[in-house]
Amino acid sequence: MSIDYKIAPSILSADFANLGQEVSNVLEDGADWIHFDVMDNHYVPNLTIGPDICKAIRSYAKKDGKDAIIDVHLMVKPVDELALMFTKSGADIVTFHPEASNHVDRTLSLIREGGCQSGLVLNPSTPIGILDHVLDKIDMVLLMSVNPGFGGQSFIPETLNKAKLVRAKLDEYEAKTSRRIRLEVDGGIKVENIKEAANAGIDTFVSGSGVFGKKDDSRYKNILDEFRKALK
Ligand code: DX5
Numbered sequence: 001m002s003i004d005y006k007i008a009p010s011i012l013s014a015d016f017a018n019l020g021q022e023v024s025n026v027l028e029d030g031a032d033w034i035h036f037d038v039m040d041n042h043y044v045p046n047l048t049i050g051p052d053i054c055k056a057i058r059s060y061a062k063k064d065g066k067d068a069i070i071d072v073h074l075m076v077k078p079v080d081e082l083a084l085m086f087t088k089s090g091a092d093i094v095t096f097h098p099e100a101s102n103h104v105d106r107t108l109s110l111i112r113e114g115g116c117q118s119g120l121v122l123n124p125s126t127p128i129g130i131l132d133h134v135l136d137k138i139d140m141v142l143l144m145s146v147n148p149g150f151g152g153q154s155f156i157p158e159t160l161n162k163a164k165l166v167r168a169k170l171d172e173y174e175a176k177t178s179r180r181i182r183l184e185v186d187g188g189i190k191v192e193n194i195k196e197a198a199n200a201g202i203d204t205f206v207s208g209s210g211v212f213g214k215k216d217d218s219r220y221k222n223i224l225d226e227f228r229k230a231l232k
């Protein structure tokens with residue numbers, strides 16, 4: 001079976017003064033999705049971008065003439081109100097950290113009712129059992145391979161063991177339901193370690209500094225080609 005890998009550059013490392021152009025360039029140069037990091041200086045010690053910016057980049061996020069997926073990663077507490085705002089601001093997928101929501105099952109439902117795909121984000125130390133009773137309400141699991149809050153940190157190798165365990169859980173679920181749940185990784189992903197992550201069962205790769213920090217004469221084409229080659 002060939003796996004439908006997706007590469008989702010995190011615009012946290014893009015040039016914020018030219019965000020629309022950066023979004024359309026990186027997609028034109030070979031990225032699949034746009035990863036959109038929302039930080040609130042409360043759940044994480046940093047402050048980034050909100051729903052209005054998501055709305056503003058929506059028309060730039062195109063792939064082959066069609067809307068590309070905007071993958072919104074909420075690092076905020078509380079979650080529900082902002083999650084709802086993003087469902088109305090052009091997001092396609094909204095993920096959040098379960099410890100930031102008082103009622104995880106309810107938040108997942110709110111996101112789906114808002115017309116988006118939903119997902120849970122597990123920090124490096126969050127146990128995977130939190131997934132057990134909500135798999136029906138999840139379209140993607142995001143494994144943090146750094147502690148959330150900043151781009152440019154180093155990949156935590158234990159993530160690979162965790163990915164294998166989550167992959168087994170998701171495969172078991174798929175065998176029962178015929179529904180595939182994506183497994184995404186976020187933090188410290190580079191050309192050098194993407195294959196290892198894929199071998200551990202990851203199918204969706206966020207990379208911020210690994211893409212936007214590698215701009216050259218080809219813009220992002222060379223680096224995205226290298227990512228793609230590494231996955232073969
Ligand atoms: C970290 C963010 C990441 C970050 C990844 O909290 O969720 O998406 O931008 O950046 P790199 O790839 O540079 O680790």
Ligand code: ZN
Nearest residue numbers: 037073186206
């Ligand atoms: Zn992220």
